[in-house]
Amino acid sequence: MSVAAPPVPTRTYRRLPAWAPYAVLVASLAVTAGVLTALNGFTIASMFFVSAIVYAVAITATSTAVEGRRWATDRLATTLVTFAFLLAVIPLISLLWIVIGDGVERFGPTFLTTDMVGIFGSMVEGGVAHAIVGTVYVTGIAGLISVPLGIFTAIYLVEYGRGPIKRGITLLVDVMTGIPSIVAGLFAYTMFLVIFGPAYKAALIGGIALAVLMTPYVIRSVEEMLKLVPNELREASYALGVPKWLTIVKVVLRTAVAGITSGIMIATARVIGETAPLLVTVGTIQAMNWNPFDGRIETLPVYVFRQYAQGGPAADRAWAAALTLLLIVMLLNLIGRLVSKFFSPKGGR
Amino acid sequence: MATTTPPQDQSRRGTGERAPGRLGNVIFKGISTTSGVMILVTLAAVAIFLLYRAWPALVANAEEFADVSFIEGNLWEWVAPLLFGTVLAAVIALVVAMPLSIGIALFISHYAPRRLAQLLGYIIDLLAAIPSVIFGLWGFQWLRPLVEPLFAWLSSNLGFIPLFADYTSPARNITTGGLVLAIMIVPIITATIREVFLQTPRLHEEASLALGSTRWEMIRQAVLPFGRSGIISAAMLGLGRALGETMAILIVLSPGYAINFFLLQAGQHNTIAANIALHFPESSGIAVDALIASGLILFAVTFGVNMLARWIINRRAEFSGAN
Amino acid sequence: MSKRIDVSDLNVYYGDFLAVEGVNMTIEARSVTALIGPSGCGKSTFLRTLNRMHEVIPGAYVKGKAVMDGKDLYAPHVDPVEVRRQIGMVFQRPNPFPTMSIADNVLAGVKLNNRRISRSDAADMVERSLTGANLWNEVKDRLDKPGSSLSGGQQQRLCIARAIAVQPEVLLMDEPCSALDPISTLAIEDLIHELKNDYTIVIVTHNMQQAARVSDRTGFFNIEGTGKPGHLIEMDDTTTMFSSPSQKATEDYISGRFG
Numbered sequence: 001m002s003v004a005a006p007p008v009p010t011r012t013y014r015r016l017p018a019w020a021p022y023a024v025l026v027a028s029l030a031v032t033a034g035v036l037t038a039l040n041g042f043t044i045a046s047m048f049f050v051s052a053i054v055y056a057v058a059i060t061a062t063s064t065a066v067e068g069r070r071w072a073t074d075r076l077a078t079t080l081v082t083f084a085f086l087l088a089v090i091p092l093i094s095l096l097w098i099v100i101g102d103g104v105e106r107f108g109p110t111f112l113t114t115d116m117v118g119i120f121g122s123m124v125e126g127g128v129a130h131a132i133v134g135t136v137y138v139t140g141i142a143g144l145i146s147v148p149l150g151i152f153t154a155i156y157l158v159e160y161g162r163g164p165i166k167r168g169i170t171l172l173v174d175v176m177t178g179i180p181s182i183v184a185g186l187f188a189y190t191m192f193l194v195i196f197g198p199a200y201k202a203a204l205i206g207g208i209a210l211a212v213l214m215t216p217y218v219i220r221s222v223e224e225m226l227k228l229v230p231n232e233l234r235e236a237s238y239a240l241g242v243p244k245w246l247t248i249v250k251v252v253l254r255t256a257v258a259g260i261t262s263g264i265m266i267a268t269a270r271v272i273g274e275t276a277p278l279l280v281t282v283g284t285i286q287a288m289n290w291n292p293f294d295g296r297i298e299t300l301p302v303y304v305f306r307q308y309a310q311g312g313p314a315a316d317r318a319w320a321a322a323l324t325l326l327l328i329v330m331l332l333n334l335i336g337r338l339v340s341k342f343f344s345p346k347g348g349r
Numbered sequence: 350m351a352t353t354t355p356p357q358d359q360s361r362r363g364t365g366e367r368a369p370g371r372l373g374n375v376i377f378k379g380i381s382t383t384s385g386v387m388i389l390v391t392l393a394a395v396a397i398f399l400l401y402r403a404w405p406a407l408v409a410n411a412e413e414f415a416d417v418s419f420i421e422g423n424l425w426e427w428v429a430p431l432l433f434g435t436v437l438a439a440v441i442a443l444v445v446a447m448p449l450s451i452g453i454a455l456f457i458s459h460y461a462p463r464r465l466a467q468l469l470g471y472i473i474d475l476l477a478a479i480p481s482v483i484f485g486l487w488g489f490q491w492l493r494p495l496v497e498p499l500f501a502w503l504s505s506n507l508g509f510i511p512l513f514a515d516y517t518s519p520a521r522n523i524t525t526g527g528l529v530l531a532i533m534i535v536p537i538i539t540a541t542i543r544e545v546f547l548q549t550p551r552l553h554e555e556a557s558l559a560l561g562s563t564r565w566e567m568i569r570q571a572v573l574p575f576g577r578s579g580i581i582s583a584a585m586l587g588l589g590r591a592l593g594e595t596m597a598i599l600i601v602l603s604p605g606y607a608i609n610f611f612l613l614q615a616g617q618h619n620t621i622a623a624n625i626a627l628h629f630p631e632s633s634g635i636a637v638d639a640l641i642a643s644g645l646i647l648f649a650v651t652f653g654v655n656m657l658a659r660w661i662i663n664r665r666a667e668f669s670g671a672n
Numbered sequence: 673m674s675k676r677i678d679v680s681d682l683n684v685y686y687g688d689f690l691a692v693e694g695v696n697m698t699i700e701a702r703s704v705t706a707l708i709g710p711s712g713c714g715k716s717t718f719l720r721t722l723n724r725m726h727e728v729i730p731g732a733y734v735k736g737k738a739v740m741d742g743k744d745l746y747a748p749h750v751d752p753v754e755v756r757r758q759i760g761m762v763f764q765r766p767n768p769f770p771t772m773s774i775a776d777n778v779l780a781g782v783k784l785n786n787r788r789i790s791r792s793d794a795a796d797m798v799e800r801s802l803t804g805a806n807l808w809n810e811v812k813d814r815l816d817k818p819g820s821s822l823s824g825g826q827q828q829r830l831c832i833a834r835a836i837a838v839q840p841e842v843l844l845m846d847e848p849c850s851a852l853d854p855i856s857t858l859a860i861e862d863l864i865h866e867l868k869n870d871y872t873i874v875i876v877t878h879n880m881q882q883a884a885r886v887s888d889r890t891g892f893f894n895i896e897g898t899g900k901p902g903h904l905i906e907m908d909d910t911t912t913m914f915s916s917p918s919q920k921a922t923e924d925y926i927s928g929r930f931g
Contacts, residue, residue, distance in 0.1 A: 045495055074563035081460055084452025085469070088539075091532045092476050095487045102490075152384035160381055162730055169385045171659055172392055178586070178655035179648070180593020181481075182622045183395070186644040190398040212391060219388075232767035236831070238728055240781040240838060241757030245377035250784050254771050266478075273480020276595035276622065280629045301482045305596065308486055322483050333478050337471070345770035345820070371751060 016066055021059060021075075028055035052083055096326075103323025106316045112324070116286040116298075124313045128321050130288040134203060134297040135328075138282065139272050141207025141292065142214050147264055149211075150218025151253075157219070158226040159248055176216040184212040185277025201283060203292040206299065209277035214267050221263025225256040258343035265336035269329045275301035300325045395648065403642035406635060417636040419628055421606075428643050430606045434523065434618035435647070438598060439591035441527025441612070442534055447584055449531070450538035457539075458546040459568060470543070477536035485600030488529035493520050493601065496528065500613050516613035521603035523618045529597040534587040541586060545579030546572055578661055585658030589651045595622040621647040675741040675841045675872060676701040677722065682736035683901075684717050684726065692718050693901035695736070697891060699842075704864060704873045706883035706910065709893030710925065714902025715876050718893070719844050722874065723759035724752035740841065757781075759842040760835035765851045766827035768819030768834070775815040777830055778802060781838035797837055804870075805833035806863050825856020832863065836871070843867065845875040849882065861886050880926060884914050892922045 032051035036042040056079050063072035106124070114127035153173070157166060188209035192200055229252050237247040253260070278299050284306050285296040300321055308318035406424055414420040420427045457469050497520045504516030516522075553571040562570060573580075604619035604627065611617050619627075621643045629640055677699040684692040692714035699705050707715040720726040721734050724745065738745045745755050768777045778798045782789050789797070798815065802808040807829040811822070819830055828848060835843060845864075849857040864886045867873060877883050883890050891907040906919045917923045 046498075070563055070566070074565040077565035077568070078460065081452045081456045084449050085456040085461075088449060088453050088473060088476070088532075088535055091487070091492075092472065092479075094491050095479065095483065098487060098491050099483060149384050149387060152381045153388055156381035156385035160378055161385060165385075169388055171656075171663075172388050174659045175652060175655045176388065176392060178589040178593070178651055178658075179395070180595070180622055180644075180651055182595045182625050183399070183593065183644050183648045183651075186625070186641050187395040187398055190402040190641060191394070194398060194401065212395070215388070215391070230767070232763060232765060233769060235725065235728065235761075235763060236767045236769070236834075237780070237784055238753075239723065239725060239756055239761035239763075240784060240834065241753050241755075242781070242784040243371070243374055243753050245373045246784055246786065248377065251769060255769070269478050273482065275480065275482040276599075276626050279626050283630065301480055301596075304482050304486070305600070308600070318486065322486060325480055326483060329478050329480060330475075333475065345818075371753075 014066055014068075015071070016063060020062065024059045024062060025055055028058050055079065056083070099319065099322050099326050102316070102319035103326075104320075106320035107323050111317075111320055115288050117288075119286070122313050124316070126317060128300060128303060128317075128324055130285070131298040131300045131303040131321065132324070133288060133290070134282070134299040135272060135301075137203040137292040137297065138206040138210060138278065138299055139268060141204060142210035142271060143264070143268060145207070145211035146215040146218050146267075150215050150264075150267075151222050151260070153215075153219045154222035154226055155248060157223055159244075159252070173216050173219050176212075177220065179212065180276075181209075181213055181274050182276040182280065185209045185280040187212060188277065189281050201296050202294050203282055203289075203297045206278045206282040206297070207292070209281050210271045210274060213274060213277070214271045217267035217270055218264060221267060222256075222260050225259035225263060226252060228259065229255045255345055258340050258345075261343075262336040262340035265332045265339070269332035269336070272332070273301050273325055273329055275305055278302050279305070300328075396645075399641055399645040399648060402638055403645045404638075406638035406642040409635060409638075413635055414639065416634075417632075417639065420636070420639060424639055424642060427606075427639065428621070428646055430608045431619055431621045431624050431643060432646065432650070433608045435592055435620040435622070435650075437610075437618060438523055438527045438530060438602075438620055439588055441524060442530035442591040443584060443588055445528060445531035446535050446538055446587055447580075450535050450542055450583070450587075451580065453535070453539045454542040454546050455568065455572070458543055459564070459572065473536050473539050476532070477540075481533065481594060481596040482600070484529055484533055485597040488525065488597055488601045492528060493525055496520055496525060500524070504613055512610055512612050514611060514613070517615070519615065520613070521601060521615040522613050523602065524612045526598045526602045526620075529601055530591045530594055533594060533597060534590050537590055538583045538587040541583035542576065542580055545576040545583075549575045578664070582658045582661040585654055585661065589654040589658065592651050592654065593622055593647065594620075595626050598623040599626050677842065677872070678737075678739045679722075680737045680739075682718070682721065682734060682738060684714065684721055684734050685732065686729065687731040690901040692721075692893075693903055695904045697904060697907060699872060699874055700889065701872050702868060702870070703888040704868050704875060704886050706887035706890045707874065707876045707893060708878075708880060708883050708890060708925075709902070709905075710895065711878075712898070712902075713893040713895040715891075715893040716846050717902070718904075719846055719874060719876050720761075722842070722844055723756045723761055725756070725761060727752055757838060758840050759844060760838065760840035761844045761846065762828070762831050762835055762848045764847045766824055766831050768822070768827050768830050770818065770820045772819060773816045774802075774811050774819050774822070774830060777819040778833050778837050780834055801833040801837040802830075804836050804867070805829045806859065806866070807833055823856070825852050825859055828852060828856065828860060829863065832860075832867075836867070840871070842872040842874065845873065847876050847878060850878060857882070880914075884910060890914070892917075892919075892925065894921050894925070 029051050032047060032054050033042070036046060036050060056076065059079060060072050060076045063075045111127040112132065113129050114125065115130035116126045119126035153169070157170060161169065185206075188205045191208070192205045233251050233255060234247055237251045238244070242250070279302055282299060282302070283296040284302050285298050289295050289297045304318050304321045304325060307314040307321065409424065411423040411426075414423065414427070453473060457466050457473070461469055497518055500516045500520050500522075501518070503513045507513045508515070549572045553575065554567055557567040557570045598620050602619065602623060603615040604624065605616040606619065607617045609617060625640045625644055628636070632640060679695055679697040679699070682692070682695040683690060695718060707719060709715045717726060722738060722745075726732040726734070734746060740758070744750070769780060772780060775794075775798045776783065778801050779789070779794055782794075782797070799808060799812075802811060807826060810826060811817075811830075814821075819827065822830060828851075832843075832848075849860050852860065861882065864873060864875065868888075875883075875886065887910045889907065890910045890913040892905045892913065893902050894905045895902045906913070906917060906922045908917070913922065914926060917926065
């Protein structure tokens with residue numbers, strides 16, 4: 001113990017206090033507001049973007065001065081990543097804002113229960129009853145086709161398929177997810193044109209088009225859910241002498257039923273707003289059509305598009321119809337999530 | 350509830366006298382396999398029916414299109430600018446959406462408080478649920494006025510660069526269309542990237558942090574290299590989606606048939622999908638065939654892009670140590 | 673109602689890979705047979721071949737004979753589903769069906785097979801099976817609660833109740849206590865003692881004390897190295913196996929020199 005220990009080389013980092021970013025943020029906002037007002041350029045949008053840039057520069061500069069370059073880079077990255085998220089939330093909020101704001105004007109029970117017969121020019125009456133019926137038909141037909149097809153394909157992929165055929169089908173399902181919606185519309189159109197001739201128009205055609213788009217979504221989500229069912233449950237069932245198909249129906253599907261229901265509802269929400277394929281298949285009409293197998297039919301998305309294109313008082317109807325559509329989509333999503341949250345089996349593990 | 354044979358009855362037990370569920374197994378497996386094969390059949394049917402109806406237009410010469418108001422020259426001369434516009438809009442969308450998506454994915458996977466992360470994921474997923482026609486309305490009504498001052502500023506200050514030359518209001522140009530597309534593809538890209546980021550081995554991250562890295566250095570060292578191929582394939586998926594989007598472009602863009610890079614000028618470009626939606630309802634005869642032919646070309650392009658994306662993902666799955 | 677099983681020259685393959693080779697074994701009726709050995713020696717694989725559960729794994733197959741009271745389990749016309757109805761199984765981790773109540777879990781073998789059963793028969797079966805599994809007194813007041821609400825040890829006894837509800841001839845247990853705490857393990861071991869009055873039991877275990885405590889006969893499996901097939905080294909009365917085994921490898925394993 002005669003030799004004195006050499007000084008231990010410790011580096012101490014000087015860090016900004018936790019409140020510093022907020023202080024810089026407030027300062028940035030104040031400076032930006034002042035400058036923009038002085039230049040007569042004050043709007044919410046310019047305020048947001050300019051102050052974001054000012055803040056990013058200011059926090060990086062402050063941090064460089066106090067903490068050094070490495071921490072400054074870290075702060076800049078944090079700032080940019082957070083802004084990226086906020087930037088993505090702005091469209092969502094502004095979209096909900098204008099759809100609700102412009103939509104409530106015409107939205108109401110009357111709007112939901114009348115059709116467009118006898119509405120022309122600058123008349124502000126009229127509604128979406130016929131379009132809602134059409135959307136229900138078209139989406140219902142799509143669901144009737146794609147739900148069983150999707151569930152059984154998923155069962156094939158998870159429970160039976162193996163080897164190159166399984167890999168091939170998995171790949172094609174992925175590719176099918178990427179089919180442009182208008183191509184699905186053209187497919188349904190040409191198929192019925194070739195088989196039934198040009199005179200045939202019906203909700204059925206639109207339903208087929210949407211089924212092409214909906215099936216891969218259903219397969220994907222059901223497949224995920226079936227994979228979540230632990231193999232131990234299948235084995236427990238086999239060990240009781242239950243045949244494979246009954247095991248799938250009564251154990252695997254039963255255990256996954258909440259997730260499957262939720263997946264189907266979200267898949268429905270995805271296709272219910274498809275416009276392009278319906279534009280080329282079912283067309284548009286002013287009146288109610290109760291027959292899904294004959295005649296043109298109006299659908300909500302097409303209605304939104306047509307009315308908006310007309311402009312004037314029709315544009316207000318377009319916004320109200322957009323609000324209707326958005327409510328349906330959000331409701332389907334919400335219920336879907338709630339179903340999977342509350343009805344999934346709560347396993348011990 | 351009739352009291353039938355209780356299970357302990359020995360008479361049911363003999364081997365072979367009854368094959369329990371064997372018929373059911375065969376039927377059930379048959380239905381499942383048929384459904385799987387139906388996917389194959391459907392995709393083939395899409396290609397075959399489109400090709401069947403597009404064939405007359407594919408082999409037609411320029412004179413046969415003389416009566417069609419919106420086609421000049423032969424099919425290829427007509428499709429080329431549309432294909433250019435389609436790719437241009439999709440690329441603009443991708444350029445905007447990629448950094449944004451990587452940022453959002455990082456925010457959700459590595460920055461946001463863990464309890465909040467799932468909720469934030471839902472919020473981004475909600476964007477994916479909004480119908481494209483509503484995005485179109487939003488783009489026209491909200492985004493267009495918002496970007497007009499920006500475009501005017503770009504054009505007057507950087508107008509010497511051809512890209513930004515000669516902006517005139519309203520902003521119904523390919524850039525605005527691309528921006529709307531960008532917002533629409535952000536959710537799908539984010540979802541894919543987020544999955545990959547969350548798979549980053551914790552050990553790599555902790556090893557990096559243990560060396561005294563800042564969070565950003567850890568992300569650069571551990572997360573981004575691990576997720577590179579995932580980011581690439583997410584970009585391809587987003588590209589595939591952007592190529593096929595119809596309504597947003599149809600509503601926002603003022604169409605034209607030019608091949609140029611005047612990003613801020615209206616009436617220069619159009620996309621295949623929007624063009625079909627624009628002309629299809631009023632067309633007949635060879636015009637319909639031509640539109641279907643353009644749809645077939647779009648199908649082929651998106652098919653190729655999606656196959657490429659999946660190929661990259663699958664290759665990654667084989668080589669990653671994540672499993 | 674229990675039966676003996678004679679296994680002769682049994683090989684188990686996973687695709688091209690020979691996992692277990694040349695097993696000859698007699699499993700006596702109304703007794704407990706324990707299978708011990710180091711990890712990966714093929715004892716669980718072998719156990720699964722006794723009720724053809726290995727066929728769930730793609731590419732797995734068996735050569736050789738397994739005969740239960742004169743009936744070849746692998747004869748061409750025999751349906752594996754039929755075999756599994758006579759030879760029940762309890763797994764390593766308790767796996768009650770999460771969507772079913774306790775009572776429905778016991779009745780699973782009947783209900784999943786779409787068989788009808790009257791309400792009183794069902795009640796009888798639930799009580800008899802749960803009593804048989806030493807669980808009746810603990811759960812009789814909450815039969816309609818989900819099976820996953822029970823503790824791990826209770827869940828495992830529920831799984832045993834579920835297996836004996838269909839009245840099998842033989843009960844296979846694949847490390848039934850390895851996921852349980854010592855108290856629950858004791859409960860299961862007590863149960864095994866009682867069950868052997870009615871059933872033929874084959875139990876795979878890592879725990880040699882457990883094998884010594886519960887079994888009448890013990891078989892020792894071993895493997896020479898990774899990639900090599902597992903073999904049945906020796907099989908004898910449990911007392912003999914643990915006091916004076918005839919093979920060196922058995923003695924080394926039992927005395928803790930390897931494995």
